[in-house]
Amino acid sequence: MTLQASENEEKNKKRVVVDTSILISAVITDGAYRKLLRKLLATNYQLCIPQEVIDEFQNIVKEKKFQKYKPLFMEIFEELRKSSILLPYATQNKYILENFKEDEGIINCCVENGIDYLVTNDKKTTGKYNGLIVIFAQEFFSLFLSN
Amino acid sequence: MPYQIILGEYLSSKWYEFFNNPTVQTKKTINEEYETLGNFSQGTNWEKIFTLGDKINRDLGTTEQGIIDDIASFRKRRKK
Secondary structure, rough: OHHHHHHHHHOOEEEEEOOHHHHHHHHHHHHHHHHHHHHHHHHHHEEEHHHHHHHHHHHHHHHHHHHHHHHHHHHHHHHHHHOOEEEEOOOOOOOOOOOOOOHHHHHHHHHOOOOEEEOOOOOOHHHOOOEEEEHHHHHHHHHHHOO | OOEEEEEEEEEEEEEEEEEHHHHHHHHHHHHHHHHHHHOOOOOOOOHHHHHHHHHHOOOOHHHHHHHHHHHHHHHHHHHO
C-alpha cells in the first residue's frame, strides 16, 4: 500500500473517543471495556484521546487509593501521550449542559474536533450534538463491533 | 540534498543553491522507512498499557464496576 493510500484510509476511518471512566476501566481491568477498546483498535476506527481525558485520569490516580501505583501510572501516561491523535481542549463551549457540567468539556471538544462517536458508560448525555453521536458503550459494541 | 536552481545563467553555467531542509529530509526518510516497513506507527502501545494496568490490578484487586463506582464517587466529592 502506498503512503497516499494509507493516508486516505486513515481519513475515511470513523473517529471515536471513549470517556474517562471507560478508558480507566479498560486500562486497569480485563473486562468488557478492554474488549471494546481492543476491537476498536483492530477495526476500521480511529481512537482519539482528548487531553481533558488524560488530565482527568491523572487527577483520579492522585487519590489515596492509587498513590502507591504512581510509577506504573506514570508509564501509562507516557504511553498514552504518544498517541498521534491527542485532541486539544475545546476553544469554545457551543453546548452548555446545565445539569451535566462535568461532561460539557469533552462533548464540546469532540464536536470541535469532528469526532463521530463519543462512547460513554453514562446514559444521561447520550444523543446527537451536531455530527457527534454520544452513545452508550454496550450499544456501540452491539451495533458496530459485535461481529 | 535538496537544492533549487537560482534563476538565470551566468557565463553559460547554471547556479544551484544547496540548502538543508530538515522537513524535506525527514519526510524522505519517513517515506523510505514506510516503503521498507509497511504500515507502522509510532503511536501508543496499547498492549503495554494493558500489561501495566494488569500489574496494578493484581494488587488493587478491583472490578470493572468497582472502578466505575470509584470514579463516580471521586467526581462527586470534587464537585462539592
